[in-house]
Amino acid sequence: MEEKELQVLVENISIEFFGKPFVHIARMNQRLRTTGGRYLLQTHDLEFNPRVLERYGMEELIGVIKHELCHYHLHIEGKGYQHKDEDFKLLLKETGGNRYVKDLRNETEARPNYIYHCKECQYKYLRKRKLNTRKYVCGHCRGKLALVRS
Incomplete structure (x- = not known):
């Protein structure tokens, strides 16, 4: 999605x-890793993760835009514009924005590097x-741990 298209989309959602x-300015930011926006x-600008659009489509991106616009307008x-504030929670519910974004990590970022099992x-x-x-033992039975895969 082009920057101009994103700007128009954010402006239209804000009005609607x-x-x-x-x-202010809405832009895509490739450096965002786990957050949607x-x-x-x-500066009052909004930044969005392009992975949201690539992985989950326009509907998920619109939910993220609504979420960030709640912060902006409040x-x-x-x-109260923070996640914990009642004003934010109420406005987010009224507009139908996403509370959380779906998982944006790569497979290599999400998978565990080490697998251990208890011998007992x-x-x-x-x-x-x-x-x-x-040094460490099983938290369930205090048995010895063994490395299965690294």
């Missing part, structure tokens, strides 16, 4: 669902970081 204009407090009006109860532990099997 919020009844207020979006007068972000609202920049200092911050400009001086209301056979419980499996999936870990990104290596464990010292002489």
Whole structure:
């Protein structure tokens, strides 16, 4: 999606669902890894992760745009714009924005690097970081851990 198309889409969603204009800049940001978008407090600009559109399509992107516009409009009006604030939760529900974005990690980022199992109860532990099997034991039965795959 071109930057101009995104800008027009954000402006149209702002008018249609919020009844207020979006007068700042909306752009795609390739550097976003796990988040669908972000609202920049200092500049009032919005940035979106292009992976949302590539993986999940236009409907998911529109949900993320609504979410970020909730932050935008509430911050400009001086209301509670953070996720924990009641104003934000209410506006998000009214507009139908996404509370969370679907998983955006690559397969290599999401999968565990190490798999351990307990020699006693056979419980499996999936870990990104290596464990010292002489120092750590099973949390269920206190049995010894063994590395299955790294």
